Amino acid sequence: MTALLEVRSLSKFYPIKRAGKGAKLHAVDDVSLTISAGESVGLVGESGCGKSTMVRLLGRLIDPTAGQVLMEGEDLTAITQAKFASSPHRRRIQVVFQDATESLNPSFRAFQAIADPLKRLLGLSDSAEIASRVHATAALVGLPDELLQRYPHQLSGGQRARVGIARAVAVEPSLLILDEPTSALDVSAQAVILRLLADLRARLSMSYLFVSHDLNVVRLLCSRVVVMYLGKIVEIAPAEALFTAPRHPYTQALVAAIPDPARRGEARPRLDGSPASPINPDPNVCRFYGRCPKAADLCASAMPPLRAVGPDHFAACHFAVSPAGGNDER
Template identity: 65%
Template sequence: MTTLLEATGLKRFYKVGSGRKRGMLHALDGVDLAIGTGESVGLVGESGCGKSTLARVLARLVEPTAGSLRFKGEDIAAIPLARFITSPLRARIQMVFQDPTESLNPHFTVGDAIADPIRRLRGAADKNDLDRRVRAALAMVGLPDNLIGRYPHQLSGGQKARVGIARAVAVEPELLILDEPTSALDVSVQAVVLKLLADLRARLGMSYVFVSHDLDVVRLLCERVVVMYLGEVIETAPTEALFEGPAHPYTRALLAAIPDPHRRGQHPPRLDGSPRSPIDPDPGVCQFYGRCPRGQPVCAQSRPPLRPVGAGHLAACHFAGHPA
């Protein structure tokens, strides 16, 4: 599999506080990640772990503080955001946002919402060509032409979600970044939208980065899973390998929290304590130290790097690969 997008040492810091209490919040703290052509990668972790920040940096909506981001070999992180929005590469990376109501312009009709990125990023020979592309995008997501003149407030939640997807795929991206695209929808609608996303990927050959809290959805849609904790990637593996044999204690706790009738009466491992502060963290301490049930003195003296523990399986733990 060829590499489509490769992040190396990605960091994103935010200034917090004032005066003597000033510090830097490490939203991303040295993330390495590669996404293959046609691959679907799930990005999971607790709220505040940096998933959405990473998604926005990958989509070039947020400038990284440091690191490189290579798309087909070109470092797009080196292109200023003001220039990147007019770059031909902008159409190649698109994003579907968590809340379709918030992400759609209330003053744009459905047709306008889909036509705008086509006009800006792809161009159209004439009005008829633009109209044809808009209708083709609607057809791809299973929406009828008679919605073209409607405004977002006249649509159901599922229809708005489909318009958001149509807007993204209309410019023929190679990478689609999905930031919890179904979390604001009813369960019955979620299933329909998830099936649509799976069908679109199979039909169009796009790569996906799928950000989600729902591990069952990630297992269904993704070939590989990346687990984040406090701005770092702490484990990555092929999906089935990760679900069958998680190597990091945090990943094991995440999977154990998934409701399972076969474990009725069993007590899943609990994570005691609170996460460490992401503000100016000590680079010599494992971020999970203090909550980890396997914490040892070495964890307070050395932050473990990602290292191989199996075929395509990496984990950032001093005891990864040892019996739990």
């Protein structure tokens, strides 16, 4: 597949004055990945792993410390975050935020919320054309016309989520970044919104970056999964391979933690200890060292590179476990 978005050695460090001179929090550290046209990629990991910072970097809401984000070969990071808001590339990458209540302007009716990006990003000014586009987009996401004149506080959680999605897809983006889009909804509303997202991707041929802590949702919607830990990518694999034969010990623990009645009573991997500090981490020590059940002296002296361990399957571990259960020490 053709690469729509290519991320090259992307990093974002934040100075931490209270930790001393030169102290920096490594929120995202030397991350590289690609998203192909029409592909749905999942991004998973614990809180604090760098997922939200990746959303802001790829959505060009913040500038990186280093690295590049290229869309079809054009370097988007050459445009500063301040100028990117008025760039013609802005409409091509849209973000659906975690909490629609917080991300929607409380003084905008649903109609205005959907119309605003049409005016700002597509430059539409004809009232009839804008209204036509708003009503068509609302119908696309299953939002009844009678709700378009309501303010966010007059809508249910699921209805607000639909407005947030409609606002993003109205400008026909190439990449839709979904940052935990169902986490603020109840279970029944989650199921409806997830079905809507699956349908929209098929109908509009968009690429998705689906950020979530819910691995069952990721398995349902994504064809490939990226796993992050403390700012680093530790595994990338096709979804089926990752869920049936994870190769990194951290991914194995994540998959084992998925509730499954069929595995009741089985021994599961346990992660003892606490994550290492993301402030000035030692570049020669594996980020997972100290919690990893397979940790060895090598892990404390050499950062494992992200390398191929199977077809389209990559893991950053010196001792990536093979599907058969042996060690892969290539």
